[in-house]
Amino acid sequence: MAHIAILGLGNWGTAVARMWLLDGHKVKGWTIEQEVYESITMDGINKKYLPDHSVEGLEATMRIDEALDGVEIVVLAIPSSVILDVVDDIIPHLRPGHVLIDLAKGLAPGKRLISEAINEKLDAANKHNTLAVVTGPTIAPEAAGGVITTALVASEDESVAKRLAETLTTQTFILHAASDPVGAELWGAFKNVIALTCGLVDGLKKTGSLGGDNLKAAIFMAGFKEG
Known part of the structure; x- marks a missing residue:
């Protein structure tokens, strides 16, 4: 304890x-x-x-x-x-x-x-x-x-x-x-950018045919690579 x-x-x-x-x-x-x-x-x-x-x-x-x-x-x-x-x-x-x-x-x-x-x-x-x-x-x-x-x-x-x-x-x-606390803090901030972008994709689903899980996965992988 x-x-x-x-x-x-x-x-x-x-x-x-x-x-x-x-x-x-x-x-x-x-x-x-x-x-x-x-x-x-x-x-x-x-x-x-x-x-x-x-x-x-x-x-x-x-x-x-x-x-x-x-x-x-x-x-x-x-x-x-x-x-x-x-x-x-x-x-x-x-x-x-x-x-x-x-x-x-x-x-x-x-x-x-x-x-x-x-x-x-x-x-x-x-x-x-x-x-x-x-x-x-x-x-x-x-x-x-x-x-x-x-x-x-x-x-x-x-x-x-x-x-x-x-x-x-x-x-x-x-x-x-x-x-690596510095890296952890930087990644903690960077992940918010990825999350916001994935949220935009969800918005695109409601307004047309461009948004979808394929695009969201591509953004996630691009963010993972950059991080």
Whole structure:
């Protein structure tokens, strides 16, 4: 059983909390939203972001120091626009044994990858905590509902990535280890382009005869080759 802190209880943070709770892990969750805190604490559900799925057993808090106390894994389920501010807040509370996992998608200010920006913050504070990124085709309500979901967990320390994949994989949430977090983040962004293009093909099906599964497969293979 792992002891996990999830910082950010939006739909994806709440979804991973639910999956890991059901798998027997001890999970804390931090939020700045009073209504989310009260909903989880009083009713065992996040009515705002994931109302159809229970998170009974999730220990919610609005204090970062409480969230990080006694855990081994710190999961950053924070929007890319504010994640670096939260990293600044957690740095004083990090201890050497904490492993960080970044779930954020997008770019940090200055068009940097988020993992690069986080590592810069850690280095500047003389913190040597290992950082991993989790990326993949993950739709929160599906994952929370038990739909089989796969993702990549990548860290420059491959042994950490393998340990995280082994520890955090559940029956329906399957993590694959990798040692290239930068490549994982870039591919995570690139796959969205392919997905959008495949969606355009679905639109073509409704307006004429050009769109079809053959074209969608061709686009998928072209994207796979480019990646």
